[in-house]
Amino acid sequence: MDLKQLGWVAAAGLAAFVCTAARHAPGGKCGVIDIARVFKDCDFSKIQSEKLRAVGESRSELLAFMENYRVLSADQASKLRALYMKSPQADADRAELDRLKKEIQEADQAFKSLQTKPSPTPEEVAKLQELNTRSQLTASLGDRWAKEFNDEVQNLNETLRNETLSRLREAVRDVGKKKGYNLLFTREASPYGANDVTDDALKAMNSRK
Numbered sequence: 001m002d003l004k005q006l007g008w009v010a011a012a013g014l015a016a017f018v019c020t021a022a023r024h025a026p027g028g029k030c031g032v033i034d035i036a037r038v039f040k041d042c043d044f045s046k047i048q049s050e051k052l053r054a055v056g057e058s059r060s061e062l063l064a065f066m067e068n069y070r071v072l073s074a075d076q077a078s079k080l081r082a083l084y085m086k087s088p089q090a091d092a093d094r095a096e097l098d099r100l101k102k103e104i105q106e107a108d109q110a111f112k113s114l115q116t117k118p119s120p121t122p123e124e125v126a127k128l129q130e131l132n133t134r135s136q137l138t139a140s141l142g143d144r145w146a147k148e149f150n151d152e153v154q155n156l157n158e159t160l161r162n163e164t165l166s167r168l169r170e171a172v173r174d175v176g177k178k179k180g181y182n183l184l185f186t187r188e189a190s191p192y193g194a195n196d197v198t199d200d201a202l203k204a205m206n207s208r209k
Contacts, residue, residue, distance in 0.1 A: 031195035042205035059149035
């Protein structure tokens, strides 16, 4: 799950962002704004980005553990998922997660030992078959969860991005109205334009509650 490919900062539509601020202001005063910079540097965007990172990281860690230790039972997989996805995690949750992971790792070690044992007992053969089945089921479950988590993170990325853009539009409109601008263009659309209000917009974004 590669968060770098989600386009959080390089959000679609930023280059086309044009604000008709203070439409009723006298004259035809125009300004420019580096929307991408405000989007990237504002406090709200950093909070949103951290939310996305935390969700993606927890899912990735779960999938990596399942890939490395495939001998989970169905009950263990369910508990492991619930603990990894819980936010925030209490001390008791972290302790239970560590205990469960250790239990699974010990089962994995036992599985590897049985695989190399020259003359296993009938009970050990049965245990080996059980763990083999678990391994196959875990691999299949991991594939399903990977797709589910990828969709979840993609949707969350879109939601958080849109929330940030909505706030940004409101902040830019407020700045335009306060400064008396009829139009505010992106720096990309008007690279040589004067009356840069980027810093004002960034302050407005950071002051919003």
